Each structure stands twice: as structure tokens, then as C-alpha cells.
Amino acid sequence: MPLRTRRPLKRVPLAGGIAAILLISTQPDAVLAADTSESPAGVRVDFGSTEGQLPRPEKHNNFGSLNSWPQQRADDVAFLNKQGLHGEIYRVWVSSPKAPPESNVFNLCHLETQSCDLSILDDYLTDASTVSDELLVNVNPTAFVEGKKPWKDLAPTLELIIRSLKEKYPRVKYIEAFNEPDWQFHGEQRHNGHPANETTLQPDGLYRYYAPFYEAVSKVNKGLRPADRIKVGGPSLSLMDPKWVKPFLDAYAVDRNPHKRLDFLSYHSYLEWDDAYQVAKPYKDDLRVVASQRKVLRGWLAERRLDRHLPAFITETGIYPGPSYDDTDPKKDYIRQAAAMATYGYLYANQPDTHLFNWCVRHRVEERKDQFVTRTPNGPLKDTFTPYGNMMLMQSKMKDTRVSAVVEDALEGDNGLYTMASKDRTGASLMVWNWQHVGDRSYRATVNMSRIPSELRHNQVRERVYRIDQTTSNHFGDPAKADLQPVEEKIVRPGRTYTETVDLAPNAIYLILLERA
Structure with a gap:
């Protein structure tokens, strides 16, 4: 990770239920060695598995x-x-x-x-x-x-x-x-x-x-x-x-x-x-x-x-x-x-x-x-x-039954990629996101999906990809793109397996939906 310098901790008063003093770490004054490259990462999703109802x-x-x-x-x-x-x-x-x-x-x-x-x-x-x-x-x-x-x-x-x-x-x-x-x-x-x-x-x-x-x-x-x-x-x-x-x-x-x-x-x-x-x-x-x-x-x-x-x-x-x-x-x-x-x-x-x-x-x-x-x-x-x-x-927009979804790369502390995936009769879905807090590490994630649901295999499937990041699905970055934005939509024919690649800037969140066209 880039070397950083930090300001002293500030004391900030709290309002609401906890009206107190909380120590807040501010952003660094400077990044001495900016790293804008993406780290490769892998995500494995097994749509043939079943892990109960997806929590909502x-x-x-x-x-x-x-x-x-x-x-x-x-x-x-x-x-x-x-x-x-x-x-x-x-x-x-x-x-x-x-x-x-x-x-x-x-x-x-x-x-x-x-x-x-x-x-x-x-x-x-x-x-x-x-x-x-x-x-x-x-x-x-x-x-x-x-x-x-x-x-x-x-x-x-x-x-x-x-x-x-x-x-x-x-x-x-x-x-x-x-x-x-x-x-x-x-x-x-x-x-x-x-x-x-x-x-x-x-x-x-x-x-x-x-x-x-x-x-x-x-x-x-x-x-x-x-x-x-x-x-x-x-x-x-x-x-x-x-x-x-x-x-x-x-x-x-x-x-x-x-x-x-x-x-x-x-x-x-x-x-x-x-x-x-x-x-x-x-x-x-x-x-x-x-x-x-x-x-x-x-x-x-x-x-x-x-x-x-x-x-x-x-x-x-x-x-x-x-x-x-x-x-x-x-x-x-x-x-x-x-x-x-x-x-x-x-x-x-x-x-x-x-x-x-x-x-x-x-x-x-x-x-x-x-x-x-x-x-x-x-x-x-x-x-x-x-x-x-x-x-x-x-x-x-996620489907109802949770399935196995695993990020192959280790976290750095709590920072890194997380994923959840699900399926039901209407299709398959997964979310993947890059929790970085104040970190700046980006990832290019290869999402490998196995045992695609039978109703989707070898059929025309509409794939829709949504993204939230600093400029997309974010009023504060671009008011014209405040709504949840589909960044890709296409017709695919997945077989038993399917692969997608997503680029995750710090704190970016993706949703991938696969549904019968």
C-alpha cells in the first residue's frame, strides 16, 4: 500500500443517541506514491449449491x-x-x-x-x-x-x-x-x-x-x-x-x-x-x-x-x-x-x-x-x-435462495472484496464490492460462475450489470446518474459455466443479474 502521512486525530462532538466525543481519523495530507493500478482478484460462485434463504x-x-x-x-x-x-x-x-x-x-x-x-x-x-x-x-x-x-x-x-x-x-x-x-x-x-x-x-x-x-x-x-x-x-x-x-x-x-x-x-x-x-x-x-x-x-x-x-x-x-x-x-x-x-x-x-x-x-x-x-x-x-x-x-433485486460465493483473495484487515450470490426460478444474481474505507486499492475481479441454473443454460439470457461508485449511481458525483445505473446489458448464452470481469474502484459495488431473455 502507498506510504501515507496523517494529521493528528481530531475530537468531534456526536449528536443523536450518543452525544459524545469520538476520535476520528482524517484523510491523509498526501499520498507519496500513488498507485492507480488494479490488483487481479478471483470470485467463485456455485449456483448449484443451496445455502438457505438469502437474508434481506x-x-x-x-x-x-x-x-x-x-x-x-x-x-x-x-x-x-x-x-x-x-x-x-x-x-x-x-x-x-x-x-x-x-x-x-x-x-x-x-x-x-x-x-x-x-x-x-x-x-x-x-x-x-x-x-x-x-x-x-x-x-x-x-x-x-x-x-x-x-x-x-x-x-x-x-x-x-x-x-x-x-x-x-x-x-x-x-x-x-x-x-x-x-x-x-x-x-x-x-x-x-x-x-x-x-x-x-x-x-x-x-x-x-x-x-x-x-x-x-x-x-x-x-x-x-x-x-x-x-x-x-x-x-x-x-x-x-x-x-x-x-x-x-x-x-x-x-x-x-x-x-x-x-x-x-x-x-x-x-x-x-x-x-x-x-x-x-x-x-x-x-x-x-x-x-x-x-x-x-x-x-x-x-x-x-x-x-x-x-x-x-x-x-x-x-x-x-x-x-x-x-x-x-x-x-x-x-x-x-x-x-x-x-x-x-x-x-x-x-x-x-x-x-x-x-x-x-x-x-x-x-x-x-x-x-x-x-x-x-x-x-x-x-x-x-x-x-x-x-x-x-x-x-x-437479488434472487431468493443464497448460494456459495467465495472471494479467492485474502483481505487486508477488513479491506478487500466481498460477495453474495443467489438464485431462484427467475434467474441468478450476485453482488460483489470492494470495501476499502479510506484505502485506495482497486481490483479487476474475474467472476467464475459454475453450475449455472438449468433454466438458463444454453438459452438466451439477458445479462444486466449495475454499478455504484464515485460517479455512477451517485447524485453527489453526477446528478444525471443518480438513479441505479445499468452499465451493461447484453444477451448471452451461458453453458454450465460463465465468466464475467468487473473493475472495482475503492468502495465500488456491482450487481450482476442473469435472467431469461
């Missing part, structure tokens, strides 16, 4: 809170549905601290009258119900944890909220308790210098506030048909931190309530902290850190004689938590985010019982996370994906 991370997504670009939301929903990106589960917010207090569901529901006025949330939740089969509702009981409301009222208030939501919005299927409580009630205070024993919440105290959630859900479910019943889980930690996960699971394991429920464990995947919450280590420095999470979690579950197949929902992820960045000019960061999310999807796809949620359609303040082009001199654009959004569109 593009169908698990997040809306921002109620006040995140509401004027665009209905158009976004229509466009997502039209493009084939209708969701299986969308995560929505009804008590976000970033939304106006008058839209907090805890202020809209009243025990005294046993009533909720959800009108301010109606457009938001109706849009979400239109774009997704099921809704995961994040409910964060901030006032109860902070002692501003009596703990005894939490369970009945939750029951009233959940019952009211389910009655008006039948697609509510999941209730997620908390949002980053380890940060909100502990880590942020530690970061600001408070001793651990003086923070609002300790790790062994979190479960006390979770139990009212399953109690409320159990009561609501008694009046529902089995197919309509709600699932409950959490605690939506800012990371899969043993200091918080283990005490939470300990408390659940010894809970003797016959109605206890933990239908999924949720957490986020951005970074990790040191014990004092002073120094953050972003996952973007080596995304492989998430590759063993399921194995670790299974061990924790087995130690407590809990179900090792408990689903894990990674309800937020990305490489840019808060206002972090690699370049102050975000043009290169947009494509990095797209390639990173493809890589996250690959790493979690190889872990059973694990479900990645994309973050998010349009972020309230952070442009690098947007799936739609939002921040331009003329304001948000309609029906225009960012590279990240186009990557999800690529994923939606």
Missing part, C-alpha cells in the same frame, strides 16, 4: 422520528414501494427525546381517563404502515427511569399505550424497550466526569424497567388472536456490551414471573467505549469486529440456560455515529457508507438468528446516514436515492 437486510429499515423531514415522507413511502423496497419491519419512534414533547406518547396517554390522543402521530404511523408489513415501535420511558414519574404507573401506562397503538395501527408487531439506555442514563454522565455510582442507572438496574414492558404486552395480547399478538424485546443498547447485556440476561433468567417474555434482544452497532466512556473505538476501523457477535451471544445465553436461538435485532448500525466523518466534504463518505452497509449486511448474514436494520430513510441532522438525497442547496430531492439507498435497491 433491505427489508428492515428505520424512519427517523416524527420531525425528521415529514414533508417528504409520503413521497418517500410511495417511491420505496414502487422501487420494490417495501419493508418487512420498519422501526418507528413514539417517545424520542429528539422529537417535540407534545408528540411523546407518554404525554398523549392518560391513566385517569384511560385514553390516548394519537392524532399528532397519525400521518407518521400511517406512512410507516404503508411502507412495511410490520412495525417495531421504540418506546423509551425516560421520565420513569429519571424518577420524574412514579414507577408503579409504568406498567399500566405502557398497557394503555400499546393497546391504543395496536387498535389504531394493526401492523404494530414489536415493542422495543428503551433506546441506548446504557448511554442515555449512564455512559454520557460517565463521559462528563460523573463517578459510576452517581449515574442515573446502573447495569444491574435496567431489567427493573424492562419487566413492566412484558407485563403490559402480555395483558394486551390476551385480547388478540394468536397471529396478531405483539412481541416484546430490547433493551436497544448502544453496543453489545457485556457490562450491560450480562446483568440484563441474569435478571431475566432468574425472573420467576410465568408471563416473562424476551422475544428479541436488540442493540446497535457503531463503536465501543473504554470502561470510563472516555475513548470510543469505531467499528469502521475494522468491521470484522461484529463477525463473532452471535457466537459470543450464544455463549452468554447458554450459560444462563436461555434459548440460544433468541433473535438479535441490530436496530441501528453504520460507520458514522453522530456527526463523525472521514472527509469534511462528504462526497467520498457517501460511497463509503454504502460499501460499509453492504459489508455489515454480509457479516451479519453469516450469523444465524441475527437481523440487521438499516439506519435510516432520512436522518434528522446527519447526511451520511441518508438513504434519500436530503441536503442540497435547493433542499431535499424527491425520488432520488443516495449511494446507500441505491445499494439497498441492488439488494432488493
